Every structure is written in C-alpha cells, then in structure tokens.
Amino acid sequence: MTASFIPPQRILMGPGPSDVPQRVLDAMARPTIGHLDPTFVELMEQIKAMLRMAFQTQNALTFPVSAPGSAGMEMCFVNLVEPGDKVIVCRNGVFGGRMLENVKRSGGVPVIVDDAWGTPVDPQKVRDAFKANPDAKVLAFVHAETSTGAQSDAATLAKVAQEHGALTIMDCVTSLGGTPVLLDAWGIDAAYSGSQKCLSCTPGLSPVSFSERAIARIKARTTTVQSWFLDLNLVLGYWQSAGKRTYHHTAPINPMYGLYEALVMLEEEGLENAWARHRAMHETLKAGFEAMDLKYVVEASSRLPQLNAICVPEGIDEAAIRARLLSEFNLEIGAGLGDMAGKIWRIGLMGHSARQENVEYCLKALKACLS
Amino acid sequence: MTASFIPPQRILMGPGPSDVPQRVLDAMARPTIGHLDPTFVELMEQIKAMLRMAFQTQNALTFPVSAPGSAGMEMCFVNLVEPGDKVIVCRNGVFGGRMLENVKRSGGVPVIVDDAWGTPVDPQKVRDAFKANPDAKVLAFVHAETSTGAQSDAATLAKVAQEHGALTIMDCVTSLGGTPVLLDAWGIDAAYSGSQKCLSCTPGLSPVSFSERAIARIKARTTTVQSWFLDLNLVLGYWQSAGKRTYHHTAPINPMYGLYEALVMLEEEGLENAWARHRAMHETLKAGFEAMDLKYVVEASSRLPQLNAICVPEGIDEAAIRARLLSEFNLEIGAGLGDMAGKIWRIGLMGHSARQENVEYCLKALKACLS
Numbered sequence: 229m230t231a232s233f234i235p236p237q238r239i240l241m242g243p244g245p246s247d248v249p250q251r252v253l254d255a256m257a258r259p260t261i262g263h264l265d266p267t268f269v270e271l272m273e274q275i276k277a278m279l280r281m282a283f284q285t286q287n288a289l290t291f292p293v294s295a296p297g298s299a300g301m302e303m304c305f306v307n308l309v310e311p312g313d314k315v316i317v318c319r320n321g322v323f324g325g326r327m328l329e330n331v332k333r334s335g336g337v338p339v340i341v342d343d344a345w346g347t348p349v350d351p352q353k354v355r356d357a358f359k360a361n362p363d364a365k366v367l368a369f370v371h372a373e374t375s376t377g378a379q380s381d382a383a384t385l386a387k388v389a390q391e392h393g394a395l396t397i398m399d400c401v402t403s404l405g406g407t408p409v410l411l412d413a414w415g416i417d418a419a420y421s422g423s424q425k426c427l428s429c430t431p432g433l434s435p436v437s438f439s440e441r442a443i444a445r446i447k448a449r450t451t452t453v454q455s456w457f458l459d460l461n462l463v464l465g466y467w468q469s470a471g472k473r474t475y476h477h478t479a480p481i482n483p484m485y486g487l488y489e490a491l492v493m494l495e496e497e498g499l500e501n502a503w504a505r506h507r508a509m510h511e512t513l514k515a516g517f518e519a520m521d522l523k524y525v526v527e528a529s530s531r532l533p534q535l536n537a538i539c540v541p542e543g544i545d546e547a548a549i550r551a552r553l554l555s556e557f558n559l560e561i562g563a564g565l566g567d568m569a570g571k572i573w574r575i576g577l578m579g580h581s582a583r584q585e586n587v588e589y590c591l592k593a594l595k596a597c598l599s
Numbered sequence: 600m601t602a603s604f605i606p607p608q609r610i611l612m613g614p615g616p617s618d619v620p621q622r623v624l625d626a627m628a629r630p631t632i633g634h635l636d637p638t639f640v641e642l643m644e645q646i647k648a649m650l651r652m653a654f655q656t657q658n659a660l661t662f663p664v665s666a667p668g669s670a671g672m673e674m675c676f677v678n679l680v681e682p683g684d685k686v687i688v689c690r691n692g693v694f695g696g697r698m699l700e701n702v703k704r705s706g707g708v709p710v711i712v713d714d715a716w717g718t719p720v721d722p723q724k725v726r727d728a729f730k731a732n733p734d735a736k737v738l739a740f741v742h743a744e745t746s747t748g749a750q751s752d753a754a755t756l757a758k759v760a761q762e763h764g765a766l767t768i769m770d771c772v773t774s775l776g777g778t779p780v781l782l783d784a785w786g787i788d789a790a791y792s793g794s795q796k797c798l799s800c801t802p803g804l805s806p807v808s809f810s811e812r813a814i815a816r817i818k819a820r821t822t823t824v825q826s827w828f829l830d831l832n833l834v835l836g837y838w839q840s841a842g843k844r845t846y847h848h849t850a851p852i853n854p855m856y857g858l859y860e861a862l863v864m865l866e867e868e869g870l871e872n873a874w875a876r877h878r879a880m881h882e883t884l885k886a887g888f889e890a891m892d893l894k895y896v897v898e899a900s901s902r903l904p905q906l907n908a909i910c911v912p913e914g915i916d917e918a919a920i921r922a923r924l925l926s927e928f929n930l931e932i933g934a935g936l937g938d939m940a941g942k943i944w945r946i947g948l949m950g951h952s953a954r955q956e957n958v959e960y961c962l963k964a965l966k967a968c969l970s
Contacts, residue, residue: 229863229866229867230645230649230862230863230866231863232622232626232860232863233626233629233642233645233856233859233860234629235629235630235631235632235638235639235642235856236630236632236638237630238630238631238632238633238636240631240632240633242633242635244849245631245633245634245849245852247631248630248631248853251603253627253628253629253630253631253853254628255603255604256624256627256628256853257624257625257627257628258604258605258606258624259606259607259608259609259619259624260606260609260611260616260618260619260624260795260801260802261606261607261609261611261931262609262611262613262616262931263616263802264613265609265925265931266925267606267607268606271604271606274601274604278601294666294667294803295665295666295667295670295828296665296666296828296848296849296850296851297848297849298827298828298847298848299666299670299828299848301827301828302826302827302828326827329827330827332823333823333824333825333826333827334825422849424631424849430631430851430852430853430854431631431634431849431850431851431852432665432803432849432850432851432852432853432854433851452703452704453704454704454705454825454826455673455704455825455826456669456672456673456697456700456701456704457666457667457669457670457672457673475936476669477667477668477669477670478615478616478667478668478793478795478802478803479667479802479803480667480801480802480803480851480854481616481795481801481802481803482619482624482627482801482803482854482857483801483803483851483853483854485604485606486853488604489603489604491601492600492601492602492603495600495601496600554636554637560632560633560636565846
C-alpha cells in the first residue's frame with residue numbers, strides 16, 4: 229500500500245512557488261462546495277473585485293483562469309491574435325520566447341524585438357519595429373522576466389503601442405503584488421499573472437485582466453478562437469455577474485479558496501505596503517550579497533526586488549550548492565534557465581517569502597555553503 | 600476589509616464535484632514545496648503509478664493535466680487530430696457535443712454519429728459511419744455521459760475503431776473509479792477524466808492516459824500542435840521519469856497532494872470494491888426512487904450507477920426544489936443541461952458521496968420537498 233505523502237517543510241526562495249502562509253493553506257482545506265452554488269458565485273465576485281485592486285484596474289473582465297500562468301498567457305494570445313495578425317514580441321528572456329511561441333501557434337506573424345538576457349526591453353527598438361511595421365496589431369512584452377530578474381518599463385512600452393493603435397499584452401507573472409502593476413494608468417489591454425509568486429497562493433491559477441478595447445477586438449474576430457477551454461467568448465459567460473452564469477467548466481474550488489485568502493491578506497496589508505516590503509527585503513538581501521562579493525546579473529536601474537539573479541562565483545559547482553541548501557537547510561533557490569543555466573542563481577523574495585527571517589536565513593545558509 | 604471565506608458544509612450529490620473526504624482536504628493544506636523539488640518529482644511518479652491502476656493500463660504516459668477535465672479533453676484532440684483528419688464523433692449528450700467542438704477547432708473534419716440523449720451510442724451506427732468513411736483516423740465517444748446518466752459500450756466501440764485502423768479517444772470523466780474503465784483490455788488510445796467525480800478529489804485536475812499508438816501518431820505529426828500549454832511533445836518532458844525532467848509549467852502542487860491522497864484511498868479500498876460500492880448504493884437509491892414513483896431517464900441496461908438522472912414529476916418547479924434542498928438541507932443535486940434543462944434532476948453517487956448515509960439523507964430530503 230502507498231503511504232500518505234507528508235512533504236518536507238521547505239523555505240521557498242526560488243522563482244516560485246513562494247512560501248504559502250498558513251492562512252492560505254488552511255483555506256485550501258475547507259469543505260468543497262459546488263461550482264454553481266450561489267455561495268461560490270459570490271466568492272467569484274469577491275475574487276474578481278480583489279484582483280482588480282491587485283491589478284489596479286477597473287476592467288470588468290478580471291478573473292483567475294482555472295490553470296497555471298502558461299494557460300493565462302495562451303488565453304491572451306489565442307483570443308487577441310487572429311491568423312495573419314502582425315505581433316511585435318519582445319524577447320529578453322525565457323518568457324518572451326514563450327510569448328513568441330504563442331504568437332506562432334495562434335497563426336500570428338511575429339516581429340521579434342531582441343534584447344540581451346538580463347537587460348530590459350529597449351523602447352527605442354519597439355518604436356523602430358512599429359515604424360517598420362505600422363500594421364502591427366499587438367505589442368507583447370514581459371514586465372518582470374522571471375528568468376533573469378530584469379524589469380522593463382511597462383508604462384513607456386504601452387504608450388508606444390497606443391501611439392501606433394496596437395493592443396498590449398503584458399506578462400506580469402512575477403510582478404503582480406510585488407512591484408507596481410498599474411494596468412489602467414499604463415493602458416495595458418491584456419495581462420496575465422500567476423497565483424504562486426508575489427500573491428503567495430499555491431500554484432495552479434492565473435489571474436488575467438482584459439480592457440474594453442481587448443474585448444471589442446475579441447468580439448470583432450472573424451475566426452473562431454482555436455482553444456475551447458480558453459475561448460473568452462465562452463469563459464465570459466462563466467465569470468460574468470451572478471445570476472447570468474452559464475456552465476463552461478468546473479472551477480478548481482479549493483484553490484479558489486486559497487487565492488481568495490491570499491487576496492484578503494494583500495488587502496489587509498495594503499498593496500503599496502506590500503510593494504514597500506518587497507523593496508526593503510531586497511535592500512537587506514542585496515547588502516548581504518555585496519558583503520559576500522556576489523554580483524547581480526541585472527543593472528540596479530532595472531533590477532526586480534522580488535527576483536534576485538546573482539552570478540555563480542568562479543569555480544563553484546552551482547548545482548551542488550543548491551542540492552546542499554535543499555538537503556541541509558530545507559532552502560530552495562532557483563537555477564538559471566536556458567543560456568543562463570549553470571551561470572546564475574535566482575533568489576526569490578516573493579510574497580510571504582519576502583520576510584526578514586527568510587533573508588537572514590538565506591544569507592546564513594549561502595555563506596555556510598560557499599565558505 | 601473583506602472577511603475570510605468560510606464555506607457552508609454541503610452534501611454534494613450533483614454531477615460533481617462530489618464530497619471530498621477529510622483526508623484529501625487535509626492533504627491539500629500541507630506545506631507547499633517546489634515543483635522541481637526531488638520530493639515532488641517522486642510524488643509525480645507515484646501519482647502516475649496509481650493512475651495506471653485506476654485506468655487499468657500499463658501506459659507509460661499516464662498523468663494528471665494541470666487543469667480541469669475540459670483541458671484534458673482538449674489535450675487529446677489538439678494532439679491526436681491534425682488539420683484535415685476525419686474524426687467520427689459520437690454525440691448523445693452535452694459532452695459529445697463538446698468533443699465535436701474540439702474536433703472542429705483542431706481543424707479536423709467531423710463525421711457525427713447522433714443518438715438520442717439518454718441512450719447509449721449505437722455501435723451499429725458507428726460501423727456504418729466507418730463504412731461510409733474508411734479514411735476516418737479517430738473515433739471519439741463519451742463512456743459515461745454526465746449530462747444524461749447513460750453509459751456506452753466502450754469495449755465494442757473501441758473494437759470497431761480498431762477494425763478500421765482508427766485511434767480511439769474516450770471521455771471517462773464520470774466513470775473513472777466508479778464503474779469499470781479498462782483502457783488496456785478495451786484498447787483505448789487516449790482517455791481523459793476529472794479529479795472531482797468518482798475519485799473524490801477537489802476539482803481542477805484531469806487524469807489522462809495515452810497508448811504507444813497514440814504517442815506514435817503524435818510523434819509523426821507534420822504540423823505543430825496549436826496549443827503550447829497542452830502540447831504533449833512538451834508536456835512529455837515534464838512528466839517523464841525523474842532525472843530527465845525539463846521545465847514546462849508550474850504544476851498545481853497542493854491539488855496534486857489532494858489527488859495523491861484520493862488515489863491512496865482508492866488503492867486502500869480496492870478498485871473493484873469501489874465499483875461494487877457504487878453499484879450497491881445505486882441499488883438502494885433506485886429502490887427509494889421507485890417507492891416514490893420517480894422514473895429514470897435512462898433504461899436500466901445502460902444506466903450509470905454513479906449518475907442517476909430522474910424525470911421531474913409533472914407540475915413540479917424543479918429549480919425551486921433544488922433551491923430548497925440546498926438552503927434547508929445543505930444538499931446539492933444537479934439540474935438538467937441543454938435539452939434536458941427543467942425536465943430532469945441529476946443525482947450523483949460519486950466517490951465519497953456513494954455512502955449509505957448520503958443515500959438515506961437524499962431520499963428523506965427529496966421526500967420532504969416533494970410531499
């Protein structure tokens with residue numbers, strides 16, 4: 229017979245999932261109710277309202293997709309890109325590359341704007357791309373590149389897109405709840421995030437938000453959305469106001485309880501206080517790294533406080549250090565992805581992980597392993 | 600400030616989700632670990648092994664999709680159907696219709712075999728469809744129609760497909776764990792289910808299984824799978840044996856704990872005992888319905904024990920009864936879908952809900968509301 233699974237108690241300081249507060253875990257274990265239960269419908273409405281606070285938007289169509297962030301990404305592309313549409317896609321890390329893959333699979337014609345990994349997207353290159361492709365219909369970029377720790381200037385990029393009459397799709401998987409994400413102030417048309425980063429919920433849900441312009445574009449489509457599961461025309465009926473809901477799929481009930489509780493906690497702390505906390509913990513961690521002579525991958529001006537990518541010192545077997553941190557200290561930190569594999573560590577200070585005790589523990593453990 | 604959400608304690612006897620045992624809920628609340636943690640990788644391996652037991656298959660590629668059953672369905676179609684492929688799709692309820700929608704969106708050419716709602720798929724019609732379409736590459740059917748409570752003869756249907764060299768896609772969302780699902784004995788090539796029915800886990804995961812023939816077909820594709828999130832070529836790398844795993848998406852960690860525990864409980868009870876329990880509870884419920892003069896929608900020969908669709912008696916406002924059951928008795932039962940809306944009730948005896956106390960409670964409550 230198989231035994232029940234009792235996971236170890238880790239300290240999660242990788243690129244996500246982050247530490248999940250006990251309140252959120254407790255919420256996950258509450259009794260399951262039906263997804264058409266009026267009480268659950270009320271819960272959905274409150275989740276939508278709190279997500280609007282987190283995204284800083286009035287968008288009516290703001291809700292969590294019943295699947296991880298990659299599905300949230302795909303929902304944006306399959307709905308907003310029609311075959312033949314030209315899409316300017318910025319690539320300065322793994323997730324920009326994944327956006328490109330989504331453009332292609334949606335039948336879009338990609339125009340790629342490349343920037344070096346570890347640097348932000350260069351707005352001038354985006355302006356040039358629009359100049360060369362005035363018929364581009366969408367600009368897609370990653371706000372906070374989880375693979376490198378670089379933050380791009382979303383306000384400026386969105387403005388460039390608006391000047392050229394294009395919609396904007398933004399990946400804010402790692403930024404939402406950790407650094408300012410201002411959908412309405414910036415004029416972003418579609419954004420997707422994840423539950424397991426700075427919101428500190430368990431992984432598996434992808435908060436998304438769509439502007440009225442985005443909805444108008446979707447309603448004006450001349451082709452069917454290729455995905456049934458992610459077709460916003462259908463999902464809209466499921467997530468719209470209580471009383472008018474039509475069955476689409478069965479929502480993940482208990483993970484929704486968890487996301488709800490995580491959002492209540494964000495509301496209690498206050499969004500701006502949460503941003504300030506991420507910033508303060510980053511400053512402390514950075515001071516510790518500097519004392520250890522560890523170098524950041526990203527320039528200070530575009531460094532994400534919640535994702536600290538540092539260079540592995542010369543002559544160090546980075547995988548062995550990570551394995552030791554996990555086995556001896558129960559501490560998870562992240563490896564590099566793609567071109568940066570073996571060269572960097574990614575240390576997350578996301579959501580509930582962005583605490584003084586975590587910062588001190590991480591510095592102590594890393595010091596012990598590197599000495 | 601928003602208050603924490605404390606759901607009511609319902610008794611779930613609708614078409615799913617079913618009652619979730621406390622052990623599964625407790626598992627959901629255990630500490631979150633990383634999705635690349637070696638301990639989580641071991642958990643994935645054990646989930647795969649237990650799902651093979653549940654599906655009665657040796658298929659190496661057996662795992663839970665990180666999203667609800669509708670995404671599991673879509674995974675089967677977008678991977679196995681290439682643009683222009685002819686697909687015979689059987690439609691005897693809502694979910695056959697959803698399969699048809701998936702065929703179209705995958706670029707397939709559907710050949711529809713219609714049977715009346717509430718009846719099983721007629722194998723002779725499927726034979727005729729293959730005779731008229733010898734180039735059909737896939738047969739798709741629903742084993743247990745959740746919208747009507749009818750079970751189709753999967754063994755015979757799969758055999759017809761094999762005789763014509765076609766692959767078989769089977770929906771066993773409502774049958775897995777409740778009535779025999781014998782993938783290998785029947786020769787099914789792709790099957791998808793849901794976590795929230797007879798497995799009694801919370802909703803949000805979709806167990807799937809693919810045969811070697813199915814994998815060969817996917818590897819021989821000449822076109823890219825249209826979905827990035829559901830592309831088996833990529834997902835394979837994530838769910839394959841430990842040590843060789845490549846990052847694809849972040850799995851929903853805590854729901855996986857829940858599914859694991861639900862499968863441990865199934866293993867403890869024994870699959871055949873679970874089938875027998877569903878059958879026995881159905882017999883008791885049926886006797887009670889007959890005593891109340893309530894009629895079944897489906898003939899006894901193809902009636903699902905775990906989904907009891909009964910006709911609403913003449914002159915009864917069915918929605919008012921359901922609302923009263925929920926508010927006065929905390930009991931959820933299901934309404935009819937599509938053509939059957941307003942005409943039937945769907946009473947589930949799935950997984951942990953298939954217990955003597957639930958059966959008695961349901962009969963008592965329904966009697967009180969109808970008298």
